[in-house]
Amino acid sequence: MRVFRLNVNGDDLEVAAPAHWTLLEVLRYELGLIGSKQGCDKGDCGACTVLLDGSPVLSCLRLAATAEGHAVVTIEGLMPMHKARGGDGADVVQDAFDRCGALQCGFCQPGMMLSARALLNENPKPTRGEIHDALAGNLCRCTGYTQIVQAVELCVAEAAGVEPAQPAWSADANGKKV
């Protein structure tokens, strides 16, 4: 057993866990933060994505004790963080995913939204290509990604006060809205 400190969603916590436990295991089975999902558990799917000092990392591959001294944000921290910045209700990313129906089973969603949040923090006006690149490590087995990309584009457009780009599926071959 190893005793170490973790900063999770702004809370400074003392944790006791075996040295061979991953950050994901500590989050889910010690701290009860089950928003981070255990998918493949070996780096392939991105369902366990959390932000470490603002960058998306895979908590299933990160030894928990090595996260001491870094700020961890899980999906549970997204809304409180948004509110702490003076926002209202859910984070705009969560709101946009909701409005766009950017989910089916929802398993990929926490990781997907954290990758999207990190992207927008660093680059508030990403192109569609940059959105694809930023979400490349988050696999969705259900949605086909269209509404997910649309949700991120909706955040970008609303922040800029412009009409969101037409999602590819809503236009026919001639670009006419269907």
Place this chain on the structure above:
Amino acid sequence: MLRLPKFELEEPATLDEALALFAEHGSDAMPIAGGTDLVPNMKHRLFEPKVVVSLARIEALTGIRVTSGGELEIGAMTTLADVARSSAVQERAPVLAQAASLIAGPQLRTMGTLGGNVMLDTRCQWYNQTHFWRTSLGYCLKKDGTECHVVQGGGKCVAAASNDTAPALMTLGATLVFQGPTPPGESKANLREIAIDALWKADGIVNKHTEPGEILTAIRIPAQAAGHRGAYGKLRDRGSIDFPLFGCAVRLDVGTDEAVTGADICAVALVARPSHVKRIEDELVGQRVGSDDFASAVGRVAELAYKQCRPMDNSPGDADYRREMVPVYVRRTLHAAAQGAGPVHHV
């Protein structure tokens, strides 16, 4: 759910402390950098070290700097994301920036390091599997077993070097700086500097010549020729995340008259060691980039690569398909390097 085997974790703050731990624990200890290769491998029970020594708190191992001689020196713990987005690397060693940018997905590039990539274990579809899966198969030569499922009756493991930065660093003539524990009774640092070409051996079980307890501390890339151009080409299943099914790094030195003065191509994801494609300078040197003669020379080089590069059934993906893609990727990557473009891949 894949649990890790039990181990003790050490997090030394200095290289000396880390080396002392290796001196103390010998082969019971393994270094961990980003953990993106070692953690899945430990979950699969391919490695079960008693002590895992994290290098993450050793600040001296991180960073990219350009020396007064124009050499690039990259600390082994520098992340792949930092290598890919560094303007110094993009300018001086474009092939390395491109290769790093195509490794795995964004989260893994934030975690994974250049040193960990150089030191990556070889891969094979019969090996990178859970313990349960490997038990059902009856294991193989590389781990716990006695036969090879790639070369039936073969006595040698041919698991593939699958690290994208390896061929890139080879075309750049990189040097690796290792430091090992100081032997008892000696006081000076146990440093070893080797050309990256000399790191590899043709054995899929362990494809590197290293000394016990040695840590890769830095990767040095000499200043390239004035007209240096480079590009990386990578064949993989999904452009978003997968390991290479074939990777090729290209270096072209181009004179002021646009004629090629030197060239190198290195291939990876074939067998245990990444390899230079031979005799390509005979075809390319003297050709003016962009000319018809250059294009025909590129065609002949692609043929040479086709003859020399033989993908095996070690990686997932049909070996015949991968072989047919060898000349395609070599040709496209050479043209990309010539134009100062790249990387070459599909999404």
